[in-house]
Structures are given as C-alpha cells and as structure tokens.
Amino acid sequence: MAVEVTEETVDQKVGASPVPVVLEFFASWCGDCRRVAPVLDKLAEEFAATVKFVEVNADESPGLVERFGVSSTPTLFVLDRGQQVASMVGAQPEPMLRGLFEAAANRIEGGRSELAWVPADACTLPTADRPTRLAEFEGLFASLRGLRREEPGWLRLRLDDGEGIEEQARALTAREAGCCSFFDFAVQRQADEVVVDVRVPASRVVVLDGLTAQAEAAYAARV
Structure with missing residues (x-):
C-alpha cells in the first residue's frame, strides 16, 4: 500500500525513511498511471520489508513537480536517504518496474547499486x-x-x-x-x-x- 505525500510531508516521509524509497508522481486523469497502478501495488507489497513505496499527486503538489523536474506522469524515482539514485519515466512493463524496486532493495541488501561489471x-x-x-x-x-x-x-x-x-x-x-x-x-x-x-x-x-x-x-x- 502506497503512502501519499505532499510538499509539507515529503521530507518527513521520504528523507527520514530508514529504507530506500520508490517515489511515484501520478495524476488522477493519467491513463498510464492507472495502467501501472496494480503492478506498483503488487511490487510495493512484495518489497515492503526493504523498500517504501510513496506517491505524489502531481496536480496537488506543483512545488514537488518543479523540485524533481517532473515533466510527465507516471515518473518514478529511487531515493536513498533522501538522495535520488535512479529514475524511470512512463508506463514501463512489469519487468522494468520490478528492476527498479530490486535496484532500490539492493541499496541496503549489499547488492550492486551501480554497473559493477563495467570498469x-x-x-x-x-x-x-x-x-x-x-x-x-x-x-x-x-x-x-x-x-x-x-x-x-x-x-x-x-x-x-x-x-x-x-x-x-x-x-x-x-x-x-x-x-x-x-x-x-x-x-x-x-x-x-x-x-x-x-x-x-x-x-x-x-x-x-x-x-x-x-x-x-x-x-x-x-x-
């Protein structure tokens, strides 16, 4: 289950999170957002122990849209201790979305957070x-x-x-x-x-x- 944040609560809910965060910018009118919502909810439940899933209503939080440089919805970010480490734009297929959650989980599981196999x-x-x-x-x-x-x-x-x-x-x-x-x-x-x-x-x-x-x-x- 996602936690919805606003400009007033984002730093508390995201910046202070003890685990990495997948942050989604969505809009209620966005068809692509509705299409990926069931997949994101499933992944959020599956990775609940290692990843926090947070949502921002782009229409209601224009300051956050500007702060994160969001130009379309859905847009997702991986944040680790408040720092952006990855992003993904658009209604990507489930394997791509799963990969984003896995990359977030790897931040605390000792996995590779970069392309370690490339010098x-x-x-x-x-x-x-x-x-x-x-x-x-x-x-x-x-x-x-x-x-x-x-x-x-x-x-x-x-x-x-x-x-x-x-x-x-x-x-x-x-x-x-x-x-x-x-x-x-x-x-x-x-x-x-x-x-x-x-x-x-x-x-x-x-x-x-x-x-x-x-x-x-x-x-x-x-x-």
Whole structure:
C-alpha cells in the first residue's frame, strides 16, 4: 500500500525513511498511471520489508513537480536517504518496474547499486544514471528463458517473446553500446523467443563475466 505525500510531508516521509524509497508522481486523469497502478501495488507489497513505496499527486503538489523536474506522469524515482539514485519515466512493463524496486532493495541488501561489471574507465554513463541502467538490465533479465556462454567473448541470452520484449532489448542494448562502445549486441527473433547475442573483445572478457553472472543470478531466481 502506497503512502501519499505532499510538499509539507515529503521530507518527513521520504528523507527520514530508514529504507530506500520508490517515489511515484501520478495524476488522477493519467491513463498510464492507472495502467501501472496494480503492478506498483503488487511490487510495493512484495518489497515492503526493504523498500517504501510513496506517491505524489502531481496536480496537488506543483512545488514537488518543479523540485524533481517532473515533466510527465507516471515518473518514478529511487531515493536513498533522501538522495535520488535512479529514475524511470512512463508506463514501463512489469519487468522494468520490478528492476527498479530490486535496484532500490539492493541499496541496503549489499547488492550492486551501480554497473559493477563495467570498469569505470570503459563507461561514459554518468555515475548517477548507473543504478537506472542496472534496473533496466534486471528488468530485461526477468524475461530470461535461458543463457549460454558460447565462448569467452560471446554470450547468448534467450528471452521470452512477450509483449514489448524485443523492443525493450533493442532499445536497452543500443543505449548500452552507446556508452560502452566495446559491446557488440545483436537482437533477433527466433521461433517463439528473442535472442540477444553479446560480444566483447578479448580485453573486455571480464566485463562479459560480470554481465553473465548478473544474468545467471536473475535466471536462477526465476526458475
């Protein structure tokens, strides 16, 4: 069950929270907000022990809209001790929303809050954006049907051919290749699944090791 906050109560409810917070800006007239509401309520209940889910009515709290730079609804933020560490805009599919909650939970569970498998010298993604990217990968890996390490520099991911999965995979891999240019991604549809091939040069095999470990952990949790 979400806690609704206003400009007067946000610092008390969010800034003083002992656990990370997922903060959603919504509007009563917003169809996308209504569409994701059942998913968010389910995730809030599932992660209740480690994540606090808080809502802001954007129409009733214009000061908070300005403070957080919100331009559309729904918009979600992960806040840890009052500091923004990740964000997500729009009515994203459930795996993406789950990834955001998992990224928040990882802040206190000792998990990775950044793309730990990518060396700092190889990634141009701003540090503040890395938790969001991690959440996006975790969301994609929630659809894993299987994976295989073809060779040291080649990983194959097999994903469920669910609604929007192929588009999600293409968009995410394009963004990741944009900030880590050594990645070579290929996304294709085969029968009833989406296949993502990931290749790296020999000098970056350790990065693929880390990505593989994250995918294997997600797959193990799923099965």
